[in-house]
Amino acid sequence: MQRLNTSTVSEFVLVGLSDAPQVRFLLFVLFLIIYLATMAGNITILVAIRTDTHLHNPMYFFLGNLSLLDLLCPTVTVPKMLEALLFENKVISFTGCMLQLFFLIDAVGTEIFLLAVMAYDRYVAICHPLQYMNVMSMRLCAHLAIATWVVGFCNSLLHSTLIFTLSFCDSNKVDQYYCDIPPVLALSCSPTYSRELVTLIVAGVLGSSAFVVTLISYICILLAILCMTSAESRHKALSTCGAHLTVVTLFYGTTICTYVRPSSTYSPGQDRIVSMLYGILTPLLNPIIYSLRNKEVKCALGRVISQ
Secondary structure, eight states: OOSOOOOOOOOEEEEEGGGGGGHHHHHHHHHHHHHHHHHHHHHHHHHHHHHGGGGOSSSHHHHHHEEEHHHHHHHHHHHHHHHHHHHHEEEEEHHHHHHHHHHHHHHHHHHHHHHHHHHHHHHHHHHHGHHOOOOOOOOHHHHHHHHHHHHHHHHHHHHHHHHHTTTOOOEEEEEESOOOOHHHHTOOOOHHHHHHHHHHHHHHHHHHHHHHHHHHHHHHHHHHHHOOOOOOHHHHEEEEEEEEHHHHHHHHHHHHHHHOOGGGGGHHHHHHHHHHIIIHHHHHHHHHHHHHSOOOHHHHHHHHHOO
16 A cells, blocks of 8 residues: 655755845845735724624625635745745745645635635626525525535645655755645656646636636626616626626636646746735735725725724
C-alpha cells in the first residue's frame, strides 16, 4: 500500500516577492496596509449585517458569507508573506505548506459556489419579486450556504490529497509567495499527469457548473430588465445586481487564468500578479464595491461607524 507521504522534503522555501531586497520593506508596508484595510472593510460589513435589521434578508446573508471568505483568503497567505518580507524567513514546513494550500483552495472553491448562489438569489429577486421571500426562505439560504462550504471543503480535500501524496525529493523552492497548486506541482519528482488530469476534470466540472448557474441567472436577469418599461425600474434592477456582477467578473477572470490550465504553462512572474488580484485585491475591493453601489449598505455602514 502506498504511503500517504513519500516526500524526502521536510520544508519548502517561498521565493515569491521576498527575492527583491531593494524594495522588500516598501512591499511589506504596502501589503500590510492592504491586509489591514481588507480586514477592517470586511469586518465592518459583517458588523453592519449583524446589527442592522434592514440588512436581515437573503442577499445580505450571502454577502456576510462572502465577507467571511474575504477574511479567510488573505489571512491564509498574507501573514507568511509579510514575515518573509520583514524578516527574510522564507521557510515553511511541509505541513504548513499543505495547510496553506488546503485553506486557500477551500476559500477559492467555496467562493465560486457562493457567487453562483448569489446570482440565483438576484435572479429570483428581479425575475420573481412577488415570490422572493417565499422562495428564498432563511431555511433554504442556510442550506445553500452550508452546501457551498461543504462542497468547497471536499473539493479542497481532494486537491490537497492528490498533490501532497506525490514525492518531493529535489528542489524545495516554491516560486510563489505562498503554496499553491501550480508551483507545488512543478516541484514534484513523481509523474504528475494523472493528478493534473483529475484536478482539471474536477475543477472543470465543479467550476463550470457554478459558472453555468451564474451565467443563466444573469441572462434571465438581463432579459427581464430589457422587458421593463420603466427606466426607474431598470435602474433599480441593475443597481441590485451590478455590484455582484462586478465581483463575479473579477473573481472568475483571475481564478480561471490561474487554475484552469496544465502546469506546463505555469509562468511564475505572471502567476504572481494574477494571484495578487484574487488573493489580495479582490477581498479588499469586494466590500468597497458593495458599499459604493448599495444605498442600504452605505446607510448601515454609516450607522455602524457613527456608533
